[in-house]
Amino acid sequence: MTRPTPGSTVAGPAAGWADLASLDTDPHPVFTTYSAGNFAEVAPDRLSPMSWSLVGPPVERGMRNVAGRLFPRARWATGSHFVFVGYFSCRPYHNLSGFCQLAYGVPGLDPALVTRSYFEDAPVPEPPGGRPYRGGAAVLPQLARELLLTRRRVGALTEQVPQLEAALAEARPGRKGAPGLPAGGGSLALGRLLPGAVRLLDRVWETHYASTMLILPLLAVQDGVARRFVPYWRELEPLVNRPDSLVWQRLADLGAAVPEATSFLHRQFYEVADDQEPWDRYVGALGPPVAGAETDGLLPEDPWALVPLSRTLQLPRLSAVVRIAMEQREHTKSLAMRTLHVMRLVVRAVAARRGLADGDWPYLSLNELLDESMPAAQLHRYARSRAEECAQAIDRPMPDLFNTAQDGPGTGAPEPASTRAGVGICPGQVTGTVVVPGADGRYEPGPDANGGRRILVCERADVQIQTVLPHIDALVTARGSALSHVAILLREHGLPSVIGHPLARDLRPGQEVYVDGTTGEVRLLA
Amino acid sequence: MSAVSDGRTGGVHEGHLGSGPMRVLVVGGTGVLGAAVVADLTRHGHEVRVLSRHAPAGASSSTGAASAAAAEWVAGAEWVAGDVRRPGFGLPPADAARLSEQTTHVVSCFGSVAVSEGPRTAVDLHLRGTQRLIEFARGCPRLKAVVHVSSVLVFGRCPGIVGNADLQVGQAFRNWYEYGKFLAETAWQEADGVPARILRLGPVLGADGPVAPSTRSGILTALPAALSGLPLPITGRGDFPCYVTDSTAAAQVVRAALEHEPVGGTWTWYDPAAPTLNATLTALCSAWGVIPRIVAAPGLVSAVRLAAPVLGLSREVCDYLTPWPRLAAGILDELPVPLPASPPRYVERTGELLRAHSLGLVAA
Numbered sequence: 001m002t003r004p005t006p007g008s009t010v011a012g013p014a015a016g017w018a019d020l021a022s023l024d025t026d027p028h029p030v031f032t033t034y035s036a037g038n039f040a041e042v043a044p045d046r047l048s049p050m051s052w053s054l055v056g057p058p059v060e061r062g063m064r065n066v067a068g069r070l071f072p073r074a075r076w077a078t079g080s081h082f083v084f085v086g087y088f089s090c091r092p093y094h095n096l097s098g099f100c101q102l103a104y105g106v107p108g109l110d111p112a113l114v115t116r117s118y119f120e121d122a123p124v125p126e127p128p129g130g131r132p133y134r135g136g137a138a139v140l141p142q143l144a145r146e147l148l149l150t151r152r153r154v155g156a157l158t159e160q161v162p163q164l165e166a167a168l169a170e171a172r173p174g175r176k177g178a179p180g181l182p183a184g185g186g187s188l189a190l191g192r193l194l195p196g197a198v199r200l201l202d203r204v205w206e207t208h209y210a211s212t213m214l215i216l217p218l219l220a221v222q223d224g225v226a227r228r229f230v231p232y233w234r235e236l237e238p239l240v241n242r243p244d245s246l247v248w249q250r251l252a253d254l255g256a257a258v259p260e261a262t263s264f265l266h267r268q269f270y271e272v273a274d275d276q277e278p279w280d281r282y283v284g285a286l287g288p289p290v291a292g293a294e295t296d297g298l299l300p301e302d303p304w305a306l307v308p309l310s311r312t313l314q315l316p317r318l319s320a321v322v323r324i325a326m327e328q329r330e331h332t333k334s335l336a337m338r339t340l341h342v343m344r345l346v347v348r349a350v351a352a353r354r355g356l357a358d359g360d361w362p363y364l365s366l367n368e369l370l371d372e373s374m375p376a377a378q379l380h381r382y383a384r385s386r387a388e389e390c391a392q393a394i395d396r397p398m399p400d401l402f403n404t405a406q407d408g409p410g411t412g413a414p415e416p417a418s419t420r421a422g423v424g425i426c427p428g429q430v431t432g433t434v435v436v437p438g439a440d441g442r443y444e445p446g447p448d449a450n451g452g453r454r455i456l457v458c459e460r461a462d463v464q465i466q467t468v469l470p471h472i473d474a475l476v477t478a479r480g481s482a483l484s485h486v487a488i489l490l491r492e493h494g495l496p497s498v499i500g501h502p503l504a505r506d507l508r509p510g511q512e513v514y515v516d517g518t519t520g521e522v523r524l525l526a
Numbered sequence: 527m528s529a530v531s532d533g534r535t536g537g538v539h540e541g542h543l544g545s546g547p548m549r550v551l552v553v554g555g556t557g558v559l560g561a562a563v564v565a566d567l568t569r570h571g572h573e574v575r576v577l578s579r580h581a582p583a584g585a586s587s588s589t590g591a592a593s594a595a596a597a598e599w600v601a602g603a604e605w606v607a608g609d610v611r612r613p614g615f616g617l618p619p620a621d622a623a624r625l626s627e628q629t630t631h632v633v634s635c636f637g638s639v640a641v642s643e644g645p646r647t648a649v650d651l652h653l654r655g656t657q658r659l660i661e662f663a664r665g666c667p668r669l670k671a672v673v674h675v676s677s678v679l680v681f682g683r684c685p686g687i688v689g690n691a692d693l694q695v696g697q698a699f700r701n702w703y704e705y706g707k708f709l710a711e712t713a714w715q716e717a718d719g720v721p722a723r724i725l726r727l728g729p730v731l732g733a734d735g736p737v738a739p740s741t742r743s744g745i746l747t748a749l750p751a752a753l754s755g756l757p758l759p760i761t762g763r764g765d766f767p768c769y770v771t772d773s774t775a776a777a778q779v780v781r782a783a784l785e786h787e788p789v790g791g792t793w794t795w796y797d798p799a800a801p802t803l804n805a806t807l808t809a810l811c812s813a814w815g816v817i818p819r820i821v822a823a824p825g826l827v828s829a830v831r832l833a834a835p836v837l838g839l840s841r842e843v844c845d846y847l848t849p850w851p852r853l854a855a856g857i858l859d860e861l862p863v864p865l866p867a868s869p870p871r872y873v874e875r876t877g878e879l880l881r882a883h884s885l886g887l888v889a890a
Contacts, residue, residue: 229841232644232702239645303645306699308841309831429650431612452613514612518646525616 023049023389024088025056027404028081031097033125036400038118039092041462041484043270044282046090046394049386051271051279053365054201054343056085056092062206063098066213070142071105071135076128089393092270094118096401097125102213105135106143109220117216117483120460121423121500122401147214147325153207154328160200161335167193168342190349197346198366201339208332215325215483222318229309235518238427238491239303240319246492247330248466264341269463272344273362278394330488356380363387422501422520423480425487429518430455430474430496431525434511455515457507461486469493474515476522478504498522548572548670548784551629552603553610553659554636556582558773559675559727559780561599562735563633566777568602575604575625577615578636599736610636610655615662626665631784634659635675637710640743641703641842652706656713663720672722673783674714678769678794680707680726681851689854690726690792700845721789727776728769728796733875735773741880745770745806745846749880750838752807752818758837759823759830759847764804766849769796770873778866786862794857797868803846806873813877 027034047055063084067077077083077098086093096119100111104127111124111132127133171189222241226233255262268274268283300306304316350369351361355376360383361369368379432453453473456465460479466489475490480499490497496517503522507513512525548567555564555576567574582600606625608615614622637652656674663672681688682697682704693715699705714722729744741749745768751758779795801809804820811818834841858865869875 230644231642232646235644235646299645299649300699300705306645306702306705308701308845309828312828312832427646429611429646429654431616518650 023090023386023393025082025086026080027086027088028083028095028098030076030128031083031095031101031125032405033096033403034086034088034093034401035096035115035119035122036091036093036398037120037122037479037481038094038484039270040400040460041481041486043092044268044274044279046279046282047087047092047271048090048273048276048279048362049365049390050273050347050362050369051340052087052090052092053367054272054340055205055270056082056087058202058205059085059209061202062209065206066146066210067102069146070102070139071133074105074133074135076101076133089396089398090390091398096122097128100124101127101133103216104132106139106217107135107137108224109217113216113220116423116481117219118212118481120400120479120481125403143214143217146210147218147321150207150210150214150328151324153203154211154332157200157204157207157332157335161204161338164193164197164200164342165338167196168345190346191353193342194346194350194370197339197342201336201343204332204336204339208329208336211325211329211332212483215322215329218318218322218325222315222322225313225318226315229313230307230315234424235427236303236307238425239299240316241322241326242491243323243327243330245327247327247334248489249492251334264337267341267344269337270340272340272347274344276359276362278391279362326488333485354379356383359387360384363390422476422498422503422522423482424496424498424517424520425480425482426490426495426497427518428474428494428496429514429516431512431514432473434507434509434513435472436509452512455513457504457513459504461490463489465489469495474498474517476501476504476507476513476515478502548631549628549668550574550631550633550784551577551625552633552635553577553655554634555599555603556580556737557635557639558732558735558737558739559730559776560633560635561596561737562730562732562773562777563635563780564603565599565736566774566781568598570781573604574602575606575629577606577608577610577625579607579609596736610658611650613658613661615658626662627667629666630668630670632659632663632666632669632672633675633780633784634672634714635780637706638743639703641701641747641845642840643702643706645702645705648702648706648709653709653713656710660713660717660720663717663722670721671784671787671789672714672720673780674710674722674724675780676711676724676726676792677704677707678726678728678796678851678853679704680711682708683848684851687852687854689857690794690860693792697851701842723783723786723789724792725780725783726792726794727779728771730773730776731770731876732773732775732869732872733879734869734872735777737773738879738883739773739876745803745843746810746880747840747843748807748846749810749877752811752820753814753816754838755816755819756837757819757821757823758807759821759826760803761822761848763822764807764820764847765802767796767800767853768803768806768846768850769853770801770806771796772868772872775866775868775872779861782862782866793861794853795861796858798858798865799868801873803850809871809873810877810880812874813881 060082064077067074071077082095083098084095086095096115099114103109103111103114115122115124168190171193226237230236251262251265255265271279271283273279274283304310304319307315310316347361347366347369348358351358354369356379360380363383363386364379368374368382430453432455434457435454436456437458454471455474455476456468456472457476459477461475461477463485465486469489472495475495475497477499478501481487482499487499496515498515498517498520501520501522503524507524514521514523514525550567550572552560552564552567552574554560556578564574564576606617608617617625634656636655638647663669680693681695682699684695684697686695688695693711699708711724714724731739739746741747748758775797776795779793783793807818807820830837830839831841831844834844
């Protein structure tokens, strides 16, 4: 069998996928495995079409740019189908097959590291045609160049996003007109921000996903060297890879001093229509961001000094690069959130200028909204028709992981199951009492049983967990990813945590358990 | 300085705290030193409870140590299965309360002595365990004294001469074991209101204790390389002290540290003969009839580290092939006299014991 390319007939969507709503993306004919595991920790369960158009297509464009630079001859990263993301029944997905294809292309990078780090340890999909794509050794210098390029881009975006925010503040109704913007602000002034904001959003997403991707080859190299020479590497890794600057902690600190500067943290990530029916149903209570833990001063200033041979092997330098990459990833994620927050206002303003009702624009894509050839009345009819489709789509249960070549939509394909017993993602040992999320899925601090330590146990943690972090002492989940947003938050807070542990589904409130966030051990004591 | 009774016959020091037997909780009584302490205390009529995660299987110690000493060690004490890292040691509340109520003295000698351990051992065992023990000590109404067993390696690599009053001397730690000992000692020094004394020891050898030393920890990890017949590069040919001691002598010093008042401060103990690293390795190897080929080759340190597995060395022990901390002259004079005597030829006899019972440890 020859290597398939998009558009070939090697695999095709299962029958049910032919009946998709018009708002859904077409399933990729070759890369057929989709996972919501990474989106699910940050994004709501369902995204409005407008929000999808601000997330999916820019991410796809950004990923294609990155893939094109790494693998200039890879035709699989082109074509008319989405290769890296998907949108089915209003639910955002990553194309797991596409991301694993990228990993196959990097020498020495195991696609299992991709699924473990970002996709809840889901099984690695079979490569198209059964033959993994190989990018060749030329990828390695390009990865190094990409790392430098990303660093420069992050620097530029760090200036550009605040400039956009400042322009937004100037353009809001009631404000005096800023240079280049009509006096009096208002929807016209806000609308003029849109083209620049769209271009910025593309760059932010591309840089964020490039940062995310680059971490994995770095970790693979670091892991390969360190595991051979450092017998306790698993314990040391979280300590030496902890970013010097904790992005979310810095934002929380800033929010305490200047609340409006971090107001985006109070809004649902990824959903710009988070105050509109039906999208507000999927919005969790984020609450105020909370500061993470300072390092407790128990660790030496330079942990590598205690590791024989580390300097000879350049391990401290390598971990410094990993730390920078981790920090860049979180920083670009926060820049994406900020840019989307600007979009919340700008899109509304453009819709108002076009004479659309406030309930219409969430059902349109950004391109549709900007299509001046379409009269407002037609846009309104289009939005209403889309609203009916969305109402049906969001009632359809969608699995977290599915293969379009095998599973029909809404058939309840099996949930991703960790192939391991549990992964420690934040070191430390805690013995405490089990508490669980409230019945409505929201996190509550829970009873302070016996005055002891509290261990939150749940199926999967999402971004809403940030409100409860100060009230718990450890976390155990049945599902999760080692480099997910939640994992980053947990590390910032220094909370011993184990993800993907099967015992999480059996533990009950009040039970006493031992949690080892270093080794991934969870043990029921009483 | 003069010695008192032989460790095997025991000797009671001056300055006993109170009258009658002590009710001692030994935390970590299954290691080389802990077992010797338990045996010494029970031999002297004290009531001993040992807190350990796992009680020894029985008198037939798997270590191959003298069966009589092992039997005395196991039978003479009450074994309490608990974890020093857990609140209340993970004991049922009634048992924990009874332990607090009855304990008059505590010996803290838990923790790994393996220099290849990582940060988890340093922080979560040495430090968190010490913090739990301090909490426990604060809750003991009859507590008279705590002895925390530390190490001369708490000074890591440091310039100059160090003494009992020193702790933070700008040292650089070679590994997480040293750092863990430093953290634990710091915790005890900051534990206001607890009558605690710190006792710093060097590597514990000896053939007379209930538990035999292991070639998996401390300077004994260098033994396979010393026996290999290959050149073993050590700075200055190892002509610097490595502060070894015999376990039975060290156990007597622990008992003295419990009994002597006023409680507080820091003591240091090692064999007053202060054999050098070269002499210690040579004596250990004598059981095999081998003289180790110790060479002075300072430029080879990094190369030896890289090639350590080939040479039969653990990479971590390579860091101890350079001079150890320089302890102040007369540091042993701060101990109450009389001092215990180390059994004759205890280093050589340690080698003989290891030769008899350490599988695979053969000379080239």
